[in-house]
Amino acid sequence: MNNLAINVNSEIGKLKKVLLHRPGKELENLMPEYLERLLFDDIPYLKIAQEEHDEFANILRKNGVEVVYLEDLVAESISKNDVKLQFIDEFIEEAGIKEDRETNLLREYFQSFSNKDMILKMMEGIRKTEIKDYKLKNLTDYLNNDYPFIIDPMPNLYFTRDPFATVGNGATIHKMHTVTRNRETLFAKYIFNCNQTYKETKLWYDRSEDFSIEGGDVLVLNEKTLAVGISQRTHPNAIEKLANKLLTEDSNFDKILAIDIPKQRTFMHLDTVFTMVDYDKFTMHPNIKNDISVYVLERDNNGKMIISEEQGSLEDILKKYLNLDKINLIKCGGNSIIDAAREQWNDGSNTLCIAPGEVIVYSRNYVTNQVLQEEGIKTHVMPSSELSRGRGGPRCMSMPLIREDLNK
Template sequence: MSSSSINVYSEIGRLKKVLLHRPGRELENLMPEYLERLLFDDIPYLKKAQEEHDFFADIFRSMNIETVYLEDLVADSLVNEDIKNQFIDEYIEEADIKERRESRILKEFFLSFKSNREMVVKMMEGIRKSEINDYRGPRLADYLSNQYPFIIDPMPNLYFTRDPFATVGKGVTIHKMFTVTRNRETLFAKYIFNCNLKYKETKLYYDRCEKASLEGGDILVLNSEVVAVGISQRTNPNAIEKFASLLLTEDTTFKKVLAVDIPKTRAFMHLDTVFTMVDYDKFTIHPNIKSDMNVYVLQRDIEGKISITEEKGTLEDILKKELHLDNVKLIKCGGNSVIDAAREQWNDGSNTLCIAPGEVIVYSRNYVTNEILQQEGIKVHTMPSSELSRGRGGPRCMSMPLIRENL
């Protein structure tokens, strides 16, 4: 493994390598009846969503940022037949296929693909019952279950690569997701970081077998000593404590984890949907977040145990103290307009992706917030988002930095 395969010590260091997933036919397996089950509010038009995503990727390439894709990394991780068979078996099991006959049919189906990449893409898309002849067995239960059109559900949330795992320092957290629907996504991360020749020795700071949920949108690497984690609808405080115990060791530069308590609703889904870092001392923020948030500092005491203290004061004051900053600027999504803020926050106006200090990628539709960012001296790269935004996530949600320059 190259010592530089993972290197993320900030939110704002110049981005050098990023992981994406270009939306695929999993979006065309969304149906109105099952949107809630799959955590979607609407059905994006795939062709347009892909064009928008390609525009996103082209921004990276135009700036010499190496772009890699999830399906390629997973396919490259299946380095021999034993690992490939184990991967297929585990995928089928986690898709909740219990009958031996059905498992056998599905395994034969996956093994029929000419390449590992084609097989992985099909796993991501989901499998319609119409795709496999004679899948329905002779049992009464098979007839009664025939109304549901899928053998295996699609994974439409995969283009939000930020969530199933997160890079922190030279290590990674593989997550126990809040919902069953998304937990299957972390299987791909398991094989990348256990089997891929480039990544298999990466240090783990959390694993998917843990009981408490932790999601990548809640993890922000503020600098080489401080990581913020949202206590959110989808990240459990017990997970944060376990993560801190594995991260805050003599083997890393990190000294503190800031646990930030945010509202437990879908509107405030993850910390990065309400709060992102765009420069050394500038942050975007959801306009409805209170200035005096509850923040808890986790660090090791003189006995080596994790201690927890509550920080009191405004968010600005806490950030100045913990990040050793003279000033902090919180930039409100939508500015001071209640209407603009509500509209643009709905389309993730606070979910900026910083690609270098003071330089971000944002959705073009959030033009009020984008103009405010420019007025604050932030260089803004806009991307189209009429379809991608229907998944309720922004540019940060859609990207997982693998390498950033150290500040």
């Protein structure tokens, strides 16, 4: 196993390498009448969103982080022609294209691009007007004639946290909760199967599984403990399946904390409830209940999976499993219910930790940012007027590939 390709044993170890996706023309294929279908509440202005994302990448680079882009890794992964053709066919099939006529047109269309441009085009989505020989033929074609796309855009891709997660020296490729986002994980499949750097990575979960899990629910608390949210988008059966593999194979983890959070959009993933910003400090959703149910999955001395329930405050549970005397939960928006509601809507508690006590935050969440600073956290503030319209913060937009291990 290539232990140097992936190394993530905490949420706060100094970030050395990260995967991003710079938002592209897929955002310009968002239409008001289809926002719900594509899991968006608004339409970001692409030019400004890209400028904001570039500043995000610049902050990372200025702090010693190597930035790699999803489209580049996928393009490298399909450098062999037979792999490229297989990838095209699989993408077309997963886009729901069943007619041979459309499949052949799209296969020819995709092959007309360079590898990277083809990947960007797949992400962007295919308008019917782009395929010159596209004609209505079947009854289904006529019934769907008002819908302008042959293949839907993938506007959620700039949230690279969700399609897969890095855990220890391995990764989990996810089955997403919605059909809309499940095609995103195809890119991860080819990275971890075909890319020269990543193809030996140990996989703890695969996209072919029956139950959904998403990366926003996966938090690496330390080298022994993984937290996973039981959320709107992560099924408890997926967590148990992950535990059965992670806690038995070549892994340093010995327990998973399955944290039960409300099943609603405002608590979409665990990282919208809390994120780790220092050894003993977390940002916190202001509306999370003081008492929370946590299920601990671990192996007994005979190697049998055992599950026990912990009930109590989030603070006490984190203290226990992180072996700390004190935990500081920093509320998004401070003590103002109005500021908290507004800034939580813009992911004020979704920060990206780049070193212990050092985080990247959205500029618009200025109340929360000030509270963090008062608690001794160093904040790197990025512009956020357009990126935030996608309902995800700096942690959502990043997938760490390498973090330095914490001093033990």
